[in-house]
Amino acid sequence: MIRFTIRTLLKNKTLWAWPGIFILFVAAITVWGGVSIDPSTSSYAISLGGVPLPTGIVINQLVSITILIAIIGIPTHFSESLKPERASLLLSKPISRSDMFLKDFAGVFSFCFAYTLLTVLLLTLLTTVHGILFPLHHAIAIIVFLPLILLTYYITIVLFLILTNSYLGGVLLGYFLTGFSSVFLNFDQFLKMFGLTDTWFEILLHLLAYLIPSAGAFQQIMSQIFNSGFSGVDISLLGFAFASCVPLALLSYYLYQKKQF
Amino acid sequence: MILKAQNVSKTYGKSGGDSFTLQIDEFAIEEGSFTAILGPNGSGKSTFLKIILDLLFADSGNISLMGNPHKEKKARAKVSYLPENYSFPEHFTVKEMLHAFGDLKESTPGEIDHKISELANSFNVNFLNKKIKNLSKGMRQTAALMHTFLADDKFYILDEPFNGLDAVQKKAIMDYIFSLQKKQNISILITTHILSDIDKTCDRLYLIDDGRIINSATKKDIQEQFGTVENYYINHFETKDSAIS
Numbered sequence: 001m002i003r004f005t006i007r008t009l010l011k012n013k014t015l016w017a018w019p020g021i022f023i024l025f026v027a028a029i030t031v032w033g034g035v036s037i038d039p040s041t042s043s044y045a046i047s048l049g050g051v052p053l054p055t056g057i058v059i060n061q062l063v064s065i066t067i068l069i070a071i072i073g074i075p076t077h078f079s080e081s082l083k084p085e086r087a088s089l090l091l092s093k094p095i096s097r098s099d100m101f102l103k104d105f106a107g108v109f110s111f112c113f114a115y116t117l118l119t120v121l122l123l124t125l126l127t128t129v130h131g132i133l134f135p136l137h138h139a140i141a142i143i144v145f146l147p148l149i150l151l152t153y154y155i156t157i158v159l160f161l162i163l164t165n166s167y168l169g170g171v172l173l174g175y176f177l178t179g180f181s182s183v184f185l186n187f188d189q190f191l192k193m194f195g196l197t198d199t200w201f202e203i204l205l206h207l208l209a210y211l212i213p214s215a216g217a218f219q220q221i222m223s224q225i226f227n228s229g230f231s232g233v234d235i236s237l238l239g240f241a242f243a244s245c246v247p248l249a250l251l252s253y254y255l256y257q258k259k260q261f
Numbered sequence: 262m263i264l265k266a267q268n269v270s271k272t273y274g275k276s277g278g279d280s281f282t283l284q285i286d287e288f289a290i291e292e293g294s295f296t297a298i299l300g301p302n303g304s305g306k307s308t309f310l311k312i313i314l315d316l317l318f319a320d321s322g323n324i325s326l327m328g329n330p331h332k333e334k335k336a337r338a339k340v341s342y343l344p345e346n347y348s349f350p351e352h353f354t355v356k357e358m359l360h361a362f363g364d365l366k367e368s369t370p371g372e373i374d375h376k377i378s379e380l381a382n383s384f385n386v387n388f389l390n391k392k393i394k395n396l397s398k399g400m401r402q403t404a405a406l407m408h409t410f411l412a413d414d415k416f417y418i419l420d421e422p423f424n425g426l427d428a429v430q431k432k433a434i435m436d437y438i439f440s441l442q443k444k445q446n447i448s449i450l451i452t453t454h455i456l457s458d459i460d461k462t463c464d465r466l467y468l469i470d471d472g473r474i475i476n477s478a479t480k481k482d483i484q485e486q487f488g489t490v491e492n493y494y495i496n497h498f499e500t501k502d503s504a505i506s
Contacts, residue, residue: 001365003361003364004361004362004364004365007353007357007361008350008361011350011352011353011357012352013352077350080348080350083348084316084344084346085344085346085347085348086347086348086349087316088311088314088316088342088344088346088347089342089344089347089348089349089362089408090365091314091315091316092314092316092337092340092341092342092344092418093337093362093365093366094334094335094337094338094340094366094367095334095365096334099334260316260317260318261311261316261317
């Protein structure tokens with residue numbers, strides 16, 4: 001089943017848009033821009049057409065585009081497999097629903113990992129062409145955490161795909177809800193901003209923080225590594241990030257077991 | 262016994278409006294037999310097949326498939342199913358699709374390649390490298406049948422397998438099924454609207470209407486009493502219609 005998922009994802013043209021865009025970006029930097037050592041961050045600085053692009057922003061934008069393309073492209077296969085016409089073909093094979101569900105996640109994670117690896121390779125290529133070593137901790141942070149960020153979005157999207165039976169509904173609701181999870185990381189500020197002091201509301205936000213897969217937490221950990229290396233990682237935040245993925249994943253698993261085709 | 266179903270019941274639309282109840286009291290398929298379920302549209306044929314394969318859940322009843330409870334995955338280890346409506350990944354070529362689905366049956370790439378060549382010869386297929394999205398209806402159906410016969414299974418459940426096939430293609434596939442039956446003693450459960458397709462082939466027929474089996478007969482019974490399957494079918498459903506009117 002893992003191979004089936006990966007084969008289907010590899011055939012998805014939407015997902016090939018990302019390497020395409022990135023190769024164009026690398027080509028543009030090579031022709032009209034440059035990469036140089038940034039003395040202030042002991043990292044590197046990218047410029048395009050004479051305009052310096054702050055590294056942090058460039059990396060964040062690249063990660064955001066990867067996330068956007070991946071969450072549009074990756075759920076299509078699961079959305080298809082929820083249609084009775086496809087489910088009849090898959091679930092009539094000697095595969096249990098548990099295998100199907102868990103191996104799909106394993107397949108998606110493997111694909112996201114390979115996808116991220118490609119992104120890092122292209123980034124490394126971009127800097128190496130200009131004689132600069134791509135910082136190792138940046139590379140590791142992206143390789144480890146970008147697939148996890150994609151997986152948090154995927155968990156929520158899968159739930160909404162099962163609930164709505166609609167690709168568009170699943171992706172949009174999953175994207176916004178997971179994106180919204182960042183709010184819970186700083187909900188003290190959020191409450192202050194709106195002047196909300198109600199204790200029950202605070203409890204509700206606490207609860208929601210653990211119910212919605214926290215892409216924001218993984219993103220924050222990735223930024224911590226970018227800024228201060230691995231010693232800067234907040235372990236409790238890491239634990240929270242993983243814990244927040246469990247409830248919706250279990251709910252999706254339960255609903256999938258009960259789904260009829 | 263390949264398949265045994267007892268007191269299987271499923272009701273749709275319980276909360277008012279149109280409701281439909283499937284109630285199969287007794288249904289069995291013996292090893293090596295060719296069984297057909299016939300009935301009008303919406304009579305519950307496909308629903309029953311989906312319940313057998315655990316795609317739909319029965320409200321009650323017992324089903325044993327290949328000697329195992331039908332919900333267990335090992336029950337489906339030697340079972341192959343062709344649904345009436347199916348959707349293969351459109352961007353795959355026929356060959357890629359067959360490899361992807363063959364892999365789910367844990368066949369090795371070598372075994373799959375060997376079987377693809379055998380099926381392509383038997384079904385006169387020359388479009389293995391065409392993408393699914395570019396296939397005609399008949400080609401799609403042939404590809405779907407290739408997918409069904411890809412692994413060496415013991416029990417084949419075919420829901421309207423000859424939809425969209427021309428006479429030559431249909432004959433090639435029937436010949437292949439017969440040769441499999443002779444060589445490997447496979448069992449077949451088929452639903453079809455084209456009664457002439459199964460006239461000489463079926464060992465047993467079940468007539469289903471409004472979710473219930475209303476009659477069953479062996480090939481011998483049908484030949485002796487009605488001559489053809491078509492006469493047998495028409496006799497039962499015309500009698501029912503005239504009784505209603």
